[in-house]
Amino acid sequence: MALTIHGLTAHEMHDKLKNKELSATEATKSVLDRISKTESRVKAYLTLLSEEALKKAEQVDKRLAAGEDLRPLEGIPMALKDNMCTEGIKTTCASKILHNFIPPYNATVAEKLEKAGAVLVGKLNMDEFAMGSSNENSSFYPVHNPWDLERAPGGSSGGSAAAVASDGAIYTLGSDTGGSVRQPASFCGVVGLKPTYGRVSRYGLIAYASSLDQIGPVTKDVRDCAWVLGAIAGHDEKDSTSANVPVSDYSHALNKDIKGMKVGIPKEYFAEGLDEEVKAKILEAVKKLEDLGAVCEEMSLPHTEYALPAFYLLAPAEASSNLARYDGVRYGYRDKNAEDLITMYKQTRSQGFGPELKRRIMLGTYALSSGYYDAYYLKALKVRTLVKQDFDQAFERYDVIVAPTAPTVAFRLGEKADDPLSMYLSDLFTIPVNLAGLPAISIPCGLSQGMPVGLQIIGKPFDEAALLQVAYNFEQNTPHHKLKPQLEVE
């Protein structure tokens, strides 16, 4: 296969820009051209910013022509999930209720990447307000998996993963509340990282569940992941939950081998619900880590099965509170026919939110309501403590934990759309990490039924470096990350 510009990783593109083999304008044109050929089938984007992107690329080229140094992500075409505020650029959360919202400010991640010279080519499709595991909850249109257009790309950052997998962006950002970066990365065969809670500022990320949400990179390989994380991580005074912990040199972590590293394999992640072929791929990956010198050992995270029910009380509870602000008064959709205020609230919200949103708002409101608070919400918070303690104890013994990212490969669009519980189960292996606030990465580890399988590596708080170290060693000794979907172009 001939090498293409849009097929490059960010670090490869950086080298070519640095050696003047390529200009930022050529790079941007190549990605925009690729999008024009694939987007009618993949549908990863909600807003395309072709003109703005070319203008930004031109500025980068001028800077370089003037002899200035090229910064790591400068001139690289990328895209943001549409729940990250971009000043003057529509930000919809894939919801009718925000269909016309133009933020007057930038999310901190958008600001940081803009200042780093990134070229923003567009805003990415997602499940409405990041609630969903298949992208079918987008109020506009679902994303299609580039490996098989009949299948879901995963969710909620389905656009972020599908765009990278189809070379419609060199890298993207997604957000992960219960697996929304890792599960789509697994389904689309790309790298997705959920950083430690507090590692990346949430300022300007439209909130779903504030104690669980975290922004993370979706990339073509592990080195790119290290670069992008380095660019977006760090304390931010605008987010009082962002942690004042120094940011490591993540690229440096890639140089270390994994000899003698202690890896825990939680037996609860290999039980009921895990597809046999997926299991085989994960065990093959574990074998590879052993070959590379890691010491892998079966262990137990005994409260794993309780994480999912706890999550689906806590996340909706936080969501019902966060989504109370969409009342048709200050921004977004309003039902103009209502004659009084309360009716306006009710009609605006009932017409503006999709069915899954309403289901979660209802569940959350119920779990927080008088008489049920202790039985549901408080109970779930206590179970969250137990889930977290499992990990705390495990990390006294192990450097990282390795498990499947998702129990199956990508399922078919429509397959689970009418059955919320079965949809929720696709997040079984990603949710415990969010409850405990830990970092975790999903990397490709082979194919099953022609679809990508994701290997999940979970780490200690603020030890993203260890995840990247293990991930990079695995990636550089296996061919999986080089596989690309055979997407026919127009």
Place this chain on the structure above:
Amino acid sequence: MSISKKEVEHVAMLARLEFSEQELEEYTEKMNDILGYMDKLNQLDTSKVAATYHVLPINNVLREDKDRHYLDNETALKNAPDKKDGMFKVPRIV
């Protein structure tokens, strides 16, 4: 525990949502399915366990009380569905 249609109607009122009769039936059924699954949590004795609202050991984050840049009136009203005299306009309240 299970939830009745009447309770679903009450919760909808609290959440400022409204549903048709048919939707009420559907939401009652789906919510009962989901809540039935949540009952699993009662297998665990949590009487001596503290709640985790938040994983970071951070509370009461304060900053210096200094003048900062905020949105001006015009910018803040830019996305308003309806406005008048520099304020958000809403339908009558009572």
